Structures are given as structure tokens and as C-alpha cells.
Amino acid sequence: MLVEFAAGTLETAASICVSAHLHFCKQCREDLMSLNEVGAKLMAEATPEPVGEEVFDSVMAAIDGKQPAKEPQDLHSASTRFPFSVSKLISGSATTLTWKRLSASVDIARFKTGQKEFEVALHKICAGGKTPKHDHHGLEYTVVLKGSFSDERAVYREGDFLLRQPGDVHQPMGAQNGECICLSALAAPIKLSNPLGFLMKPWLRTNPM
């Protein structure tokens, strides 16, 4: 997954989760630097393609017309301990980021990321909160941003990166000592077996195209 991230071929929603994990994981950050070098070396060894003088001229013209980009550092310091990409998602959707009650102990805040295949969201599990037992219809990436939670298999702490496959059933539980916030990217389930499926099917049958 890191290779695809370094090469830029990883799906956007998954990339957001990887970048959140990087915030916590030094090992992965270091590996990525090496993986970048592989890409750089491949680029550097390729046969150069001639670039005309006019391209240089237009770059110079553009440079003269522009101010140097300022580093968006204020975002980092103003934010919590959240990863940069998550902070930017939060601040980018300040007016629209709203927490909704999903169950007695879980709140969800969905991000607008323009992704059709994945829903990217924050989940907040209250201290000791039990989530309903649930199945996964599509892939789900999760990164623990704050606190910890556990399920039947393990305890997951800040920075942990999880992948749930379709068919995995689990029942996460928030740690007793504080709320837990997770970033998740959930593949949009394409399924006919949803609760309204039985209503859809007869209608589909009567509408042959």
C-alpha cells in the first residue's frame, strides 16, 4: 500500500487514511522516503524528452507574475494533534462538518471529498461506548486519531491503521478512559440486499429496458 502511495496510484480515500497514519508512524515515513527515491531514480534514468525554449520562457513569465507560495503553517499550529490532511479537511468544511448521532455511543461527521467510491468520515465513540455489531459490505480503512478502541481481536491505539474486508464482522468498543476518534474511508456498498431491496426488485422486473 505504501508503494502505491509513493507512486501516487493509491485511491484518494485510502491515501487520506495513509497520510493520517503517517502523522503517527515514523517507520512508515522513513520507508516512504526510500520509496520516493525509487520513483526519483526511475524518473532520472528515463530518456529525456526535449523541451522547447518557449516552455522555459513561459515558466519564467509565470514566475515573475507570482508571489512565492506561502507555507500553510498556521493550519498546523491552530489545529489539534490531528494529521495535516485531516485538519485541512476539517477546516475546509468548517461550515458543513456536523456530527450526527449514529447510535447511542457513536457520532459520525462526514467529509465532502468528491469521492464517489468511498465515504470519508470521522467516527467518535464515547468512553466505554459499545457500537452495534456490524458487517462490512465493502472495504473499510480506519485510522485511530485519538484515544483507543477494541474489538474481539485487539486493542487499537492512536495511529493504528486497520483494514476491514467485506464479510468481517466486529463490534468495536470505546476505551473506558476517554472518547475515541477515528478517521475512516468506507467503500460505498453496492448491494441489492439492502432493506429496501425487496421493494426495488419487483419494480425492476416490471421495467424491462
Added chain:
Amino acid sequence: MLNKKEEIVDKHTEKNSRVAVLNLAGKRSDQWSLLLVSVGENRDRQAFGQLFKHFAPLVKSFAQASRHEGWFPGLSEDLVQEVMIKVWQKAAGYNPEKASATTWIYTVARNCRIDMLRRKSNTQHLPLENEDFWHEPDEETPVSLLRQKRSEDKVQQSLAQLPKEQDEILRKVYLEGKSHAEASSELGLPLGTVKSRVRLALQKMQILVAPELQDELIHD
């Protein structure tokens, strides 16, 4: 006020001396990294001209290698322009200790290429640029710098010695921009084979240290 100025001067010379140390060690001695530092610190147009001459054709070649859905050859020069403008604008943030100029410019090119594709394909707006995914600062401990240095040398030496099939996969992934899944269907190989070839290549280059100690998932 005076103190502050002194401090800045100190930082400046310190940075220069660190560059010099790296040079003496015979490593980051490449002219490109020095030129890029000069662009960042002095807005050195001549240095930028030299960088352009060397890197613009490589970036164009990288652009033309793209086999992304939605990419067409006409975008190549747009990418060259966008990348070189970014290089000028962001050069001040370049740290020669953390990466060579080539690696740094590769990351700029990769990010720009993805952003161009996202701009073209997404009807809805993603409030992030690809470089935001890479914004997590790295601590500059001597150990990590040393590791960095070593891995750079390894990549240099061992890429050329990879078996053809492993080299082919890396090119598909990095240059053509194919995901592992796309590469697998294109080559008619199971996804597992593609993944293991990538993994073998990286192990041969000794890029992934002690993979058994690491989270299998994210390194998959």
C-alpha cells in the same frame, strides 16, 4: 531585533555548513541539490535555468510515461510548466539533508500529475492537494538521516541489478501510474504475484527493513 538578525545569520551559515559536510562525505554533492538550495535561498535565476535544462526534459518524459485513464500527451508540457513553477516557488522549503534534488523534484512532479488528473476527473471538489498527504514533518535525527543516506546509495546501486520482471513492475507502478490491481490485469498475473514482485524488488534493494517486524497490511 539585533539578536533576531544574528540568529537568522547563524541559521543560515549553519545550514550552509551542513550542506558542506554532506558534500565532504561525498554524498549529497550532486550539483542539482546545490543549485536547488541556491534557488531557494537566493532566488538564483541562473541556477534555476540549469535545473530547468536538466529536469524539465525528465519531467516531460515522466509525464509522457503516464498511462493514467484520462491522461493525454498534450498534458505533458502543461505538467512540465506546472512542476517547474512549483519548484521555483517551493525551493525555499527544500532541505538537502532530507532528500536529493532529484527525489524532491520527483515528489513535486508526482503530486502535480495526480492533482492534474484529479482536477480533470472529479466533478466534485476535493479540498486537498496531493502534497497535503505528504505534509507530515519528519524529525531530523542523526539515525534517520544516516538511514536515509544509506538507502539512497542502495537504490542507486541496486535498481540496475533487478530482474527484468521486477524492474517492469516498478516502472508500471511509478512511471505509468498503474495501481497494483491494474498492473495485474494488464500483465495477466494474479494480484498476489504483482505484490510479491514489488516486495521482492524492494527487499532486493533493501528498502524495506525487517519487513517481518512491520505491519503487514500497510506495507502490503
